Amino acid sequence: MILLFLALVLLICVLLYFNKNTVVNYALLGIFLAVLIGFGLYEYLHLNVVQYTYFKPDALGILLLMVLCVVAVPVIIHGGRYIEVHNVDETPRSRGLFFAAMVLLISACSMAYLSNHIAVTWIFVELTTLSASALIYHHRNIRALEGVWKYVFICAISITFIYIGILFLSLSLKQAGISDMSFQSLYENSSKLNPFWLKLSFLFIFTGFTAKLGLVPMYTAGIDAKDKAPAPAGALLSSVLMNVGFIGIFRIYAVVAHTPLRHWADSIMIIAALLSIFVATVYMTRIKNIKRMFAYSGIEHMGLVMLGLSAGGIGVYAAILHVILHTLVKPTLFLQYNQVYWVYQSKSIYDVGNYFKYNKTGAILMLLAFISATAMPPSGLFVSEFLIFQSLFQAHSIVILLVVLLLLTMIIWGFGSNIFKLLFTPPSTMDESAVPRISPWESFSQYVLLALAVYVAYNPPMEMVNLLKEAVKIIP
Amino acid sequence: MTDILLIALAMSLLYISIANRLSTYLSILVFQGFLLFGTTYLTLTHISPLNLLLIMLETIVFKALVVPWFLNHLIKRNHITRIAEPYLPNFVSLIIVTLIIVATIIMSGSIDDKNIDKTFFVVALSTLFTGLYLIVTRKKIITHVIGYLIIENGVFILSLAVGNEMPMLVNLGIMLDIFASVLILGVFFNKIGDVLKDPDVNRLSNLKD
Numbered sequence: 057m058i059l060l061f062l063a064l065v066l067l068i069c070v071l072l073y074f075n076k077n078t079v080v081n082y083a084l085l086g087i088f089l090a091v092l093i094g095f096g097l098y099e100y101l102h103l104n105v106v107q108y109t110y111f112k113p114d115a116l117g118i119l120l121l122m123v124l125c126v127v128a129v130p131v132i133i134h135g136g137r138y139i140e141v142h143n144v145d146e147t148p149r150s151r152g153l154f155f156a157a158m159v160l161l162i163s164a165c166s167m168a169y170l171s172n173h174i175a176v177t178w179i180f181v182e183l184t185t186l187s188a189s190a191l192i193y194h195h196r197n198i199r200a201l202e203g204v205w206k207y208v209f210i211c212a213i214s215i216t217f218i219y220i221g222i223l224f225l226s227l228s229l230k231q232a233g234i235s236d237m238s239f240q241s242l243y244e245n246s247s248k249l250n251p252f253w254l255k256l257s258f259l260f261i262f263t264g265f266t267a268k269l270g271l272v273p274m275y276t277a278g279i280d281a282k283d284k285a286p287a288p289a290g291a292l293l294s295s296v297l298m299n300v301g302f303i304g305i306f307r308i309y310a311v312v313a314h315t316p317l318r319h320w321a322d323s324i325m326i327i328a329a330l331l332s333i334f335v336a337t338v339y340m341t342r343i344k345n346i347k348r349m350f351a352y353s354g355i356e357h358m359g360l361v362m363l364g365l366s367a368g369g370i371g372v373y374a375a376i377l378h379v380i381l382h383t384l385v386k387p388t389l390f391l392q393y394n395q396v397y398w399v400y401q402s403k404s405i406y407d408v409g410n411y412f413k414y415n416k417t418g419a420i421l422m423l424l425a426f427i428s429a430t431a432m433p434p435s436g437l438f439v440s441e442f443l444i445f446q447s448l449f450q451a452h453s454i455v456i457l458l459v460v461l462l463l464l465t466m467i468i469w470g471f472g473s474n475i476f477k478l479l480f481t482p483p484s485t486m487d488e489s490a491v492p493r494i495s496p497w498e499s500f501s502q503y504v505l506l507a508l509a510v511y512v513a514y515n516p517p518m519e520m521v522n523l524l525k526e527a528v529k530i531i532p
Numbered sequence: 533m534t535d536i537l538l539i540a541l542a543m544s545l546l547y548i549s550i551a552n553r554l555s556t557y558l559s560i561l562v563f564q565g566f567l568l569f570g571t572t573y574l575t576l577t578h579i580s581p582l583n584l585l586l587i588m589l590e591t592i593v594f595k596a597l598v599v600p601w602f603l604n605h606l607i608k609r610n611h612i613t614r615i616a617e618p619y620l621p622n623f624v625s626l627i628i629v630t631l632i633i634v635a636t637i638i639m640s641g642s643i644d645d646k647n648i649d650k651t652f653f654v655v656a657l658s659t660l661f662t663g664l665y666l667i668v669t670r671k672k673i674i675t676h677v678i679g680y681l682i683i684e685n686g687v688f689i690l691s692l693a694v695g696n697e698m699p700m701l702v703n704l705g706i707m708l709d710i711f712a713s714v715l716i717l718g719v720f721f722n723k724i725g726d727v728l729k730d731p732d733v734n735r736l737s738n739l740k741d
Contacts, residue, residue, distance in 0.1 A: 175700065175701070175704055178704070179704070179707070182707075182708075182711055185715075186711075186715060189715070205673075208715060208716060209676065209680070209716065212680060212711075212712050212715070212716055213680065213683070215708065215711075216680075216683055216684065216687055216708065216712075219687060219691075219704065219705065219708055220660070220687055220690065222701065222704075223687070223690050223691055223693075223694060223701060226694045226697075226698050226701055227645070227647075227648060227693070227694060230647055230648075230694060230697050230698075231645055231647050235697070235698070237698075250645060252642075252643060252644075252645070253645070
């Protein structure tokens, strides 16, 4: 089934790239979504069945794949809207490349979730870099070029780091006399691995995946990429692509967690997490570009996820839940941002304001999305963030908790002051005649995503809870 | 014999740290490519001849011929000045690269693993860190690319150390090489030349907060 899916995806990509007809284009995207959802269901029904040696849909992979299926639908619809509105610059060729890259990115992410072998994950991470760079460079101007150049260069280095990590891992396997590098075999044989090589390997793989996940040290490329990519692509980069980084780190951490090195790995992750939240705070309190602010908000959330993971206990459960809810919430901000840009034609906070006057439905959505993204009570993220704090309490990391709470308060202040400026304060200069009328239906998908995030957090379906519980079991 | 080749590679790192011209950088890349070709032939004695042929072809064609030639072509086409423009004086670079090599030698002393040849480990890591150092301290984008290629050479040496047991990893390394060469060089560096008439890093520093 996996090979069939890959073959279909490649076929759809090639057809999208060469096709010039609008109707055929949309039909192909529809077919892709149907194939993707069908594939998701098939993999759910074949939970924990190893396929083609290198793929195994485990609980965590299935959870992330399900969220990806949910997010892919609105993102592709809004991708279509984006191309329609920017009609002047678009040619059938650029449109084809845009959608082919998007389809490839979504499929590469889903393959990376399901892979059972670290080298296979690595290959699909390479593929995500390739397709993401085509998306970032969509507008072909000098700013986009700069964004894509930085992204490609830093991702190339990060991929090299992951590869070095894999080599060190293979050195420790070689010493233990094991030749099977699948995650299952790594978990089972983790006690036999040489601690020195395992340490080096964890360091390199962790550093490598931070470029995708968006943590200190390699978060920078992602910020420029999310800023420069078209908003629907930014929605993908800040949700499903970050999950690829998460699953990579989660799996290698699970190997280390079976050994006495666990405390050492925890401290590495706590340092990276605290620095990430700190960086996010510094930038979010003084940032003037709305889209970059959303990107930094993702860095903050991933820092929290890492804290939950390192605290252990209920924290692991909370971390996975947080990742899932973040994947549902973050695209709403980027998709809504698209409409903000249609109104003001500017990303700067100085040029926007009084959004309620120009797009009422969108403005209410923006307010709700702000509440969701800062994890205030009605939002779904509140539940997972609360559990993360609880796990930090149980792990007796009170100082870390206090620092994080202080930083989060500052983030809410910075985020809030910019969002309220956008919503309520009148803009300094505004040509009202040029403002397009925006249909309330443009915001519909984002309401659905936010509602889903709330529903999933407060009343999780039984199947999801079971999957979450199974995913947590990987970490002892 | 392998040791001689690897030590020559480490010495080329010292030379690149004080090189002034881009053409010298390229000659060193070619030189390293040939050294890797020799090392591959001498090290990978237990893998299938077809795979060995593939790996050796990759080292000689990609690392030693195509990529340096293409970089040379880019330098000429984009009229990049031939000075490397380091931020630090050459003398300091020489000291730092020497320190990198010494540090990796000391670090390798702490490994108690009889399965690995420590020369590979030392040369690989010092090549890796020298590449990173070059990226940080050189101004031009093209020297960043050269720094990245040097990192790749280091990684390739490391992969040779496990190559006999896990040839799949060496093949993956080749994939990484081709991926980077095609993506970084082929597509984007070409574009940078088209959009910017003067490709150095200073022109690509507008995205910030």
